[in-house]
Amino acid sequence: MVDADPLLLGQAVRHARTTRGLTLDQLAARVEVSASQLSLIETGRREPKIGLVRALSDALDVPLATLLAAEPPSERAALEIELAQAQRGSLYRSLGLPDVKANKGMSTPVLQTILGLHRELARRHSEASATPEEARRANTELRLWMRGRDSHLPYVEEAAADLLGTVGHTSGALSHSSVSRMARSLGLEIMHVSDLPHSARSVIDLANGRIYLPPASIPGGHGLRALALQAMAHRLLGHERPSTYAEFLKQRLEINYFSSACLMPLRAAVESLQKAKAQRDLSVEDFRDGFGVTHEAAAMRMSNLLTSHLGIRMHFLRVTGDGAIAKAAENDGLPLPTDVTGAVEGQLVCRHWAARTAFARTNRTTEHYQYDDTPAGTFWSASQTGTTEHDEFSITVGVPFADAKWFRGRDTERRETSTCPDESCCRRPPAGLTARWRDAAWPSARLHAHVLAPLPSGTFPGVEDTEVYEFLDRHAG
Numbered sequence: 001m002v003d004a005d006p007l008l009l010g011q012a013v014r015h016a017r018t019t020r021g022l023t024l025d026q027l028a029a030r031v032e033v034s035a036s037q038l039s040l041i042e043t044g045r046r047e048p049k050i051g052l053v054r055a056l057s058d059a060l061d062v063p064l065a066t067l068l069a070a071e072p073p074s075e076r077a078a079l080e081i082e083l084a085q086a087q088r089g090s091l092y093r094s095l096g097l098p099d100v101k102a103n104k105g106m107s108t109p110v111l112q113t114i115l116g117l118h119r120e121l122a123r124r125h126s127e128a129s130a131t132p133e134e135a136r137r138a139n140t141e142l143r144l145w146m147r148g149r150d151s152h153l154p155y156v157e158e159a160a161a162d163l164l165g166t167v168g169h170t171s172g173a174l175s176h177s178s179v180s181r182m183a184r185s186l187g188l189e190i191m192h193v194s195d196l197p198h199s200a201r202s203v204i205d206l207a208n209g210r211i212y213l214p215p216a217s218i219p220g221g222h223g224l225r226a227l228a229l230q231a232m233a234h235r236l237l238g239h240e241r242p243s244t245y246a247e248f249l250k251q252r253l254e255i256n257y258f259s260s261a262c263l264m265p266l267r268a269a270v271e272s273l274q275k276a277k278a279q280r281d282l283s284v285e286d287f288r289d290g291f292g293v294t295h296e297a298a299a300m301r302m303s304n305l306l307t308s309h310l311g312i313r314m315h316f317l318r319v320t321g322d323g324a325i326a327k328a329a330e331n332d333g334l335p336l337p338t339d340v341t342g343a344v345e346g347q348l349v350c351r352h353w354a355a356r357t358a359f360a361r362t363n364r365t366t367e368h369y370q371y372d373d374t375p376a377g378t379f380w381s382a383s384q385t386g387t388t389e390h391d392e393f394s395i396t397v398g399v400p401f402a403d404a405k406w407f408r409g410r411d412t413e414r415r416e417t418s419t420c421p422d423e424s425c426c427r428r429p430p431a432g433l434t435a436r437w438r439d440a441a442w443p444s445a446r447l448h449a450h451v452l453a454p455l456p457s458g459t460f461p462g463v464e465d466t467e468v469y470e471f472l473d474r475h476a477g
Contacts, residue, residue, distance in 0.1 A: 152307070157261050159236045183228060186236070188210065188231075213228060260300060263297065270305055280405060283407065295386065314330070321392040324347065352418040354382070367384050372417075380401060380404035
């Protein structure tokens with residue numbers, strides 16, 4: 001067989017044949033094949049052997065390279081090839097419609113109209129939208145994909161190391177000026193503006209080489225480094241416009257990972273963790289302070305490295321004040337609650353787990369250490385609480401009992417027992433309370449609108465294209 005697109009090859013043969021005024025039967029006789037076989041070749045439904053292609057080249061007096069060229073022989077041929085490819089795609093096949101053959105009787109305007117409909121169908125289908133259930137399923141698949149890799153992505157680590165090499169950064173806190181120089185090495189300039197689109201955290205102007213970020217004076221300015229690095233990651237990791245919501249989620253995961261790998265470089269981060277392990281003093285707090293990042297960023301980075309480089313299986317949780325999981329990663333067997341789709345986001349963790357008992361502490365300036373006895377075994381956890389404008393949250397890093405020996409806080413005497421998912425553990429009120437209040441309580445639930453609404457559709461989910469384009473237009477001058 002030949003190494004060429006069958007559709008392109010077939011169009012090249014047909015173009016050469018019709019240009020020379022030959023019928024299918026005449027050309028088939030010259031190369032000693034049946035007319036039906038030649039017809040299949042011309043329509044791209046059969047891939048010929050190289051010997052037959054050479055025979056066609058000789059019979060048509062056309063250079064072999066011309067028949068094997070990567071470009072359609074004419075504008076009309078390009079349209080016919082595009083139509084054939086569209087009709088062979090899974091999107092068109094899913095409609096159960098018959099194929100339309102682009103024969104001589106079909107005028108070019110009609111062909112262009114049909115292709116226009118195909119393109120619009122593909123565009124609408126490619127908008128990365130999803131219902132909440134579809135999004136949860138996609139997120140679950142991504143979580144399991146990461147678990148299978150112990151949350152470690154070497155290809156992203158390599159991309160981050162290459163970019164850090166442009167500024168010679170190896171350890172410690174990554175400065176804003178270094179981030180700016182890293183951007184310039186990619187032909188990008190970081191610009192802080194006060195009128196970013198409401199739906200976007202950052203915007204890249206590919207035409208003018210600019211990364212637009214919020215004002216540098218906003219509280220928690222360390223987050224601006226992460227935003228800038230995430231924007232650069234799209235280019236370095238070769239991201240295309242997401243065609244599915246699952247692809248959008250994976251891109252988000254990769255750019256967040258890339259940002260963390262730049263803020264906490266692999267070699268320095270692993271050396272820091274290995275040193276702390278040797279001293280049996282692993283701590284999210286020390287790791288966080290060593291690189292000047294947030295507690296959550298440090299905890300997530302530890303989830304990337306503890307298993308892959310230190311052989312310690314672990315779990316990470318971000319839990320909101322009401323006990324619901326916002327983010328989770330685990331490869332140590334922690335029995336996370338799941339819904340029928342397998343998703344953990346929004347599920348309530350046991351009231352006895354450290355991720356929730358940490359909220360009851362009066363002194364929240366240090367980490368909260370605790371052992372949790374569960375049906376899957378005993379786990380040690382370290383939790384730190386924080387607040388946002390709208391809610392409080394806890395960040396938890398934990399390991400199986402056998403690995404607690406490597407961590408600061410292993411000597412804690414706090415221990416809780418959880419029998420969840422048994423409802424008698426913490427989800428079923430005690431009988432006395434139930435008898436007293438069941439008929440007298442009428443709470444009004446806090447309902448989040450996103451539970452009922454589909455995720456906003458568009459080129460990038462949740463982002464309003466018009467607002468972004470108007471923003472770029474204002475700043476393009």
